[in-house]
Amino acid sequence: MTDQNLPEVFARDARSQLSTLASPLVARNAPLKVAFIHYWLVGMRGGEKVLEALCRMFPDADIFTHVYDRQRISPLIRRHKVTTSSIARLPMATKMYTKYVSKMPRALEELDLSGYDLVISSESGPAKGVITPPEALHLSYVHSPMRYIWDHYGIYRSNADRVTRHMMSKLTSDLRTWDVVSAARVDGFAANSRFVQNRIEKYWRRDARVIHPPVDVDAFAPDPTTELGSFYLYAGELTHYKRPDLAVKAFTQLGLPLVVIGGPDKAASELGKIAGRNVRFLGRVSDEKLKRYFAACRALIFPGEEDFGILPVEVMAAGRPVIAYGKGGVLDTVVDGKTGRHFKHQTVECLVDAVSAFEREKRYEVDPSKLIAHAQRFDEATFQAGIIEMLAAHGICPTTVTRASHDQRQARWLARSRAAVARAAREA
Numbered sequence: 001m002t003d004q005n006l007p008e009v010f011a012r013d014a015r016s017q018l019s020t021l022a023s024p025l026v027a028r029n030a031p032l033k034v035a036f037i038h039y040w041l042v043g044m045r046g047g048e049k050v051l052e053a054l055c056r057m058f059p060d061a062d063i064f065t066h067v068y069d070r071q072r073i074s075p076l077i078r079r080h081k082v083t084t085s086s087i088a089r090l091p092m093a094t095k096m097y098t099k100y101v102s103k104m105p106r107a108l109e110e111l112d113l114s115g116y117d118l119v120i121s122s123e124s125g126p127a128k129g130v131i132t133p134p135e136a137l138h139l140s141y142v143h144s145p146m147r148y149i150w151d152h153y154g155i156y157r158s159n160a161d162r163v164t165r166h167m168m169s170k171l172t173s174d175l176r177t178w179d180v181v182s183a184a185r186v187d188g189f190a191a192n193s194r195f196v197q198n199r200i201e202k203y204w205r206r207d208a209r210v211i212h213p214p215v216d217v218d219a220f221a222p223d224p225t226t227e228l229g230s231f232y233l234y235a236g237e238l239t240h241y242k243r244p245d246l247a248v249k250a251f252t253q254l255g256l257p258l259v260v261i262g263g264p265d266k267a268a269s270e271l272g273k274i275a276g277r278n279v280r281f282l283g284r285v286s287d288e289k290l291k292r293y294f295a296a297c298r299a300l301i302f303p304g305e306e307d308f309g310i311l312p313v314e315v316m317a318a319g320r321p322v323i324a325y326g327k328g329g330v331l332d333t334v335v336d337g338k339t340g341r342h343f344k345h346q347t348v349e350c351l352v353d354a355v356s357a358f359e360r361e362k363r364y365e366v367d368p369s370k371l372i373a374h375a376q377r378f379d380e381a382t383f384q385a386g387i388i389e390m391l392a393a394h395g396i397c398p399t400t401v402t403r404a405s406h407d408q409r410q411a412r413w414l415a416r417s418r419a420a421v422a423r424a425a426r427e428a
Contacts, residue, residue: 031060032058032117032118032396033115033116033117033118034058034060034061034062034116034117034118034119034120035061035062035063035064035113035116035118035119035120036051036054036055036058036061036062036063036064036080036119036120036121036122037063037064037065037108037111037119037120037121037122037127037128037130038051038063038064038065038121038122038127039065039066039122039123039124039125039126039127040065040066040067040068040097040125041063041065041067041068041069041072041073041077041082042067042068042069042072042094042097043069043072043073044072044073044074046143046213046308046310047122047124047143048073048074048077049213049214049216049310050122050141050143050192050213050214050383051063051077051122052074052076052077053213053214053380053383053384054120054122054141054387055076055077055079055080056076056380057384057387059079061080061120062080062081062082062083062116063077063080063081063082063083064082064083064084064085064111064113064130065082065083065084065085066084066085066087066088066093066097066100066104066107066125066126067084067087067088067093067094067097068082068084068088068094069094070082083111085104085107085108085110085111086103086106086107086110087100087103087104087107090103101125101126101146101148101175102171102174102175104125104126105126105129105175105178105182108126108127108129108130109129109130109131111130111131113130113131113132113133113136114133115133116132116133116136117135117136117137118136118137118139118391118396119132119136119137119138119139120138120139120140120141121138121139121140121141121186122140122141122143123140123141123142123143123144123145124142124143124144124146125146126146126179127140128140128142128182128183128185128186129178129179129182129185130185131185132185137187137188137394137395137396138185138186138187138188139186139187139188139189139190139390139391139394140186140188140189140190141190141192141211142189142190142191142192142196142200142208143192143196143213143307143308144192144196144199144307145179145196145199145200145203145204146175146179148172149172149175149176149179150176150199150203151199152241155241156168179203179204180203180204180205183204183205183206186206187394188209188390188393188394189204189206189207189208189209190208190209190210190211190386190387190390191208191209191210191211192210192211192212192213192307192308192329193210193212193307193308193328193329193331193332194210194331194332195307195308195327195328195329195331195332196208196307196308196329197209197210209386209390210332211383211386211387211390212308212332212333212377212378212382212383212386213308213310213378213383214378214379214380214382214383214384215310215313215314215317215375215378215379215380216314216379216380217313217314217317217372217375217376217378217379218317218379219291219314219317220291220294220295220314220315220317220318220375221295221317221318221319221372222295222318222319222368222372223291223292223295223296223318226292226295226296227296228296228298228364229257229296229297229298230257230298231256231257231258231259231280231296231297231298232251232256232257232258232259232297232298232299232300232301232323232355233258233259233261233293233294233297233298233299233300233301233315234247234248234258234259234260234261234262234300234301234303235260235261235262235290235293235294235300235311236261236262236304236311237262237263238260238262238263238264238267238268238271239267241304241305242303242304242306243303243304243325243346244260244262244267244271244303245271245274246303246346246347246348246351247260247301247303247351248260248271248274248275248279249274249348250301250348250351250352250355251276251278251279251301251355252274252275252276252278252279253348253352254352254355254356255276255278256278256355256359257278257279257280258278258279258280258301259280259282259293259297260279260280260281260282261282261283261284261285261290261293262283262284263283263284265283268281268283291318294314294315294318294320295318295319295320297315297320298320298364299320299321299322299323299340299358299363299364300312300315300320300321300322300323300324300340301323301324301351301355302322302323302324302325302330302334303324303325303346303351304325304328305325305327305328305346306328306329306330307328307329308328308329308332308333309324309328309329309330309333312324312330312333312334312340313333313375313378314375316333316334316339316340316371316372316374316375317371317372317375317376319368319369319371319372320366320368320371321339321340321341321363321364321366321371322334322339322340322341323340323341323343323351323354323355323358324340324341324342324343325342325343325346326342326343326344330342333378335374338370338374339366339370339371339374340363341354341357341358341363342354
């Protein structure tokens with residue numbers, strides 16, 4: 001072989017490798033052996049709802065996680081085989097797991113994923129850094145890159161004690177390096193919103209497709225037995241980053257009725273000190289009562305910045321509009337001027353102006369059916385179709401995926417799945 005032939009050989013080898021990557025990574029009729037990697041299982045929040053939807057698609061999948069509090073997890077997830085990492089063996093791991101984040105990269109790399117054809121990591125805490133077999137496909141569904149080491153690092157550090165701040169400087173730097181390096185181990189990324197998609201590109205320099213998380217929109221509807229109220233609604237945890245203080249201050253200034261649902265009680269008590277008599281705190285309420293408030297409110301007030309934000313979609317599914325801070329996931333879910341209103345800055349003045357305009361223009365006199373139709377775009381069938389399209393683009397035959405078990409969604413799910421496969425085939 002002459003030196004002149006070397007570039008051609010290298011080019012041919014490169015084309016061969018690219019062809020291998022582009023071809024189906026799993027091409028067989030046998031059922032896929034599937035593993036889910038979820039950061040931690042200590043409660044049922046948005047990330048766990050996504051995991052449930054994946055469990056319905058792959059009922060035989062195994063789950064790997066750092067810590068597992070079985071009593072706080074749904075029966076659907078408990079039916080799967082759950083394996084914990086070495087983090088679970090550390091003292092009080094199910095309560096203090098966030099203290100062990102710096103140890104999680106090594107714990108992930110110790111997991112044995114031999115024999116799995118498809119690995120789907122669910123990333124918010126460390127999950128995507130597992131070592132997969134070379135023939136396996138690794139897809140990662142990202143709720144958010146770890147905000148406490150990236151865009152919210154300054155907030156977390158400023159609120160930490162002196163010892164923690166000192167430790168964070170070193171440990172967080174190492175974790176950032178691992179976070180970027182481990183992104184190269186993933187074959188394909190999905191983000192839960194355009195907001196998260198942009199952060200994936202910013203911090204990991206990887207492309208991602210947007211697949212919105214599944215929302216149980218069929219659980220919400222207008223309540224014909226309840227009259228539309230004159231009150232506005234804030235609902236959710238009363239934590240600082242959700243900015244309940246903004247809602248309380250703005251409505252105290254406006255003098256309009258505001259109902260605040262959520263806890264903890266200590267936070268509600270603190271907010272009560274700055275609230276006017278027109279602001280009513282109900283604490284945490286039952287799901288059924290919360291649904292009635294969704295259906296009866298004039299509008300939901302959503303002043304925080306969320307990666308996606310399921311709550312606005314649930315309220316729209318109940319037929320009511322949303323007034324939201326115009327940043328984050330709401331840019332995907334709340335259409336300004338149609339299903340609600342955005343305000344540009346997280347200030348009392350901007351929220352007051354938005355609510356005043358909403359009242360002046362009588363935006364509360366909205367056709368509930370239009371809001372419900374919009375919310376249906378974020379149902380589980382749409383999520384599953386997005387996952388199937390992603391699998392098809394990577395050579396996974398969608399016929400190996402179990403269809404949704406909800407009869408009322410079956411026809412729509414099948415139609416969207418077939419359309420996704422056809423679209424992927426056209427783009428291949």
